[in-house]
Amino acid sequence: xxxxxxxxxxxxxxxxxxxxxxxxxxxxxxxxxxxxxxxxxxxxxxxxxxxxxxxxxxxxxxxxxxxxxxxxxxxxxxxxxxxxxxxxxxxxxxxxxxxxxxxxxxxxxxxxxxxxxxxxxxxxxxxxxxxxxxxxxxxxxxxxxxxxxxxxxxxxxxxxxxxxxxxxxxxxxxxxxxxxxxx
Numbered sequence: 001x002x003x004x005x006x007x008x009x010x011x012x013x014x015x016x017x018x019x020x021x022x023x024x025x026x027x028x029x030x031x032x033x034x035x036x037x038x039x040x041x042x043x044x045x046x047x048x049x050x051x052x053x054x055x056x057x058x059x060x061x062x063x064x065x066x067x068x069x070x071x072x073x074x075x076x077x078x079x080x081x082x083x084x085x086x087x088x089x090x091x092x093x094x095x096x097x098x099x100x101x102x103x104x105x106x107x108x109x110x111x112x113x114x115x116x117x118x119x120x121x122x123x124x125x126x127x128x129x130x131x132x133x134x135x136x137x138x139x140x141x142x143x144x145x146x147x148x149x150x151x152x153x154x155x156x157x158x159x160x161x162x163x164x165x166x167x168x169x170x171x172x173x174x175x176x177x178x179x180x181x182x183x
Contacts, residue, residue: 016175018055028089028102032082033154034074046078047157055174061157072110079111083133083142102142107149115144
């Protein structure tokens with residue numbers, strides 16, 4: 001993450017371009033990712049970026065509360081966190097009169113599989129409080145889709161990226177970096 005921070009120090013600003021929402025149904029996409037047991041404390045990091053109509057409206061990168069004992073558990077925890085964020089925005093937009101659909105996108109087959117079934121399966125250390133997403137998927141309150149690891153827009157929130165990679169990811173969600181040198 002230090003490499004990203006150094007690059008962003010060169011940035012004068014990050015610019016976001018938002019358009020008008022014209023569709024009858026607005027798609028809320030929540031891209032989630034995690035690293036597994038990085039750093040001295042061996043806690044995983046959850047990262048996510050939420051878009052409305054393809055433009056980023058929120059992002060986060062935070063340590064998970066408990067230590068995940070596998071990559072799958074860490075990715076599932078990131079998905080649960082992202083789904084909660086997406087459903088929160090969906091509720092707000094519904095109260096404002098928008099018809100929405102919430103979709104969580106992950107590069108983890110394990111997390112998608114756990115969210116799409118009932119019970120823990122082979123995962124033994126996931127807290128029961130994290131199983132609510134299974135019901136939300138079953139009732140179609142939220143959808144879960146698999147994306148390739150190289151196409152996951154939340155990847156930069158959990159892994160070190162070069163400035164060029166960061167700029168490419170920003171373009172995907174309506175943003176770009178303006179550096180002090182004007183490049």
